Amino acid sequence: MSATPGVVSLVAAAVLTLGACTREGSPPAPPATSESPEDAPPTERVVGPLSPADAQALATMDDRLKEYLDLHLKLERSLPTLPTEATQEIFHHPLYSSGDRHGSDLRLREVLEPLFLKYNVSVVLTGHDHFYERVKPQKGIAYFVVGSGGQLRRRNIDRGSGLTASGFDTDLTFMAAEITGDEMYFNVISRPGQIVDSGVLTRRKITP
Numbered sequence: 001m002s003a004t005p006g007v008v009s010l011v012a013a014a015v016l017t018l019g020a021c022t023r024e025g026s027p028p029a030p031p032a033t034s035e036s037p038e039d040a041p042p043t044e045r046v047v048g049p050l051s052p053a054d055a056q057a058l059a060t061m062d063d064r065l066k067e068y069l070d071l072h073l074k075l076e077r078s079l080p081t082l083p084t085e086a087t088q089e090i091f092h093h094p095l096y097s098s099g100d101r102h103g104s105d106l107r108l109r110e111v112l113e114p115l116f117l118k119y120n121v122s123v124v125l126t127g128h129d130h131f132y133e134r135v136k137p138q139k140g141i142a143y144f145v146v147g148s149g150g151q152l153r154r155r156n157i158d159r160g161s162g163l164t165a166s167g168f169d170t171d172l173t174f175m176a177a178e179i180t181g182d183e184m185y186f187n188v189i190s191r192p193g194q195i196v197d198s199g200v201l202t203r204r205k206i207t208p
Contacts, residue, residue, distance in 0.1 A: 069111060088121070088122065088123045088124070088125065088179075089112075089123070089125070090124075090125045090126075091126060092127055093105045093108050093126065093128050094126040094127070094128055094145050095108055095109040095113060095126070095138075096109070096135045096138055096143045096145075096163055097128070097129045097135070097145050097163070098133055098157050098158045098161035098163045099128075099129030099131065099133075099145070099153070099156055099157065099158070100156050100157075100158050101129060101130070101153055101156055102128050102129045103161075104163075113138075116141055117140075117141075120204060121141055121204070122141065122142065122184075122201065122203050122204040123144070123184060123201060124141060124142070124143045125144050125175075126143070126145055126146070126147075127145065127146060128145070129153065129156065130147045130148050130151045130152055130156070131145065131148050131152065131153055131156055131167065131169035132144075132145065132146055132147070132148055132166075132167065132168045132169070132173045132175075132188055132196065132197065133145040133157060133163075133164055133166070133168075133169075134164075134165045134166040134197055135163050135164065135165060136162075136163060136164070136165045137165075140204050141204065142201050144175070146173070146175050146188075148168075148169070148171075148172050149172065149173065149174045150172070151172075152169070152170075152171065152172050153169065155169055155170065156169050157169045166196075168188065168190065168197065171190045171191050171192070172190065172191040173188050173189060173190050173191070174188070175187070175188050175189075183200050183201065183202055183203070184201045185199075185200050186199060186200075186201070
């Protein structure tokens with residue numbers, strides 16, 4: 001699996017647009033309210049009331065989504081033909097996550113997922129939630145949350161989300177991966193050196 005130059009530019013722009021989590025100054029998660037049905041999936045939960053900091057963060061996110069949309073329109077114009085090889089995407093906010101603190105970014109998913117499917121993306125690596133999670137394949141795409149390299153949000157994976165294929169939220173981790181031909185081999189290693197997840201992913205094939 002090798003990325004095409006045009007899609008690599010999407011990766012770089014996405015990383016620059018979203019930025020990274022900061023360890024300090026992050027507002028606490030707003031509590032759930034009566035607007036959140038008890039049986040609502042955690043990834044679709046409505047939260048509130050919003051603090052001023054939370055409201056500003058949401059407004060900023062909306063601005064960033066507009067930037068994403070402009071970026072993808074430019075991508076569509078620059079890549080009129082589908083790439084012949086699968087690509088990998090690396091950016092910050094997860095389209096799929098079982099995190100209690102953040103969870104899936106549904107608005108970002110609405111913008112990005114159709115492009116991932118069209119341009120034959122096979123693997124998506126994200127962060128934001130401070131743990132490790134390998135999500136069950138979504139529409140043939142492998143999604144990872146690799147967010148515990150520098151900071152851990154202990155026991156923050158919602159095991160009832162139905163998304164988790166493998167998760168680790170009790171210590172720091174990093175991922176080591178190697179791509180050979182159509183396969184990506186990966187190991188996820190905890191701070192003491194334990195392999196907590198590993199596997200081989202095969203390039204996704206598009207049906208013309």
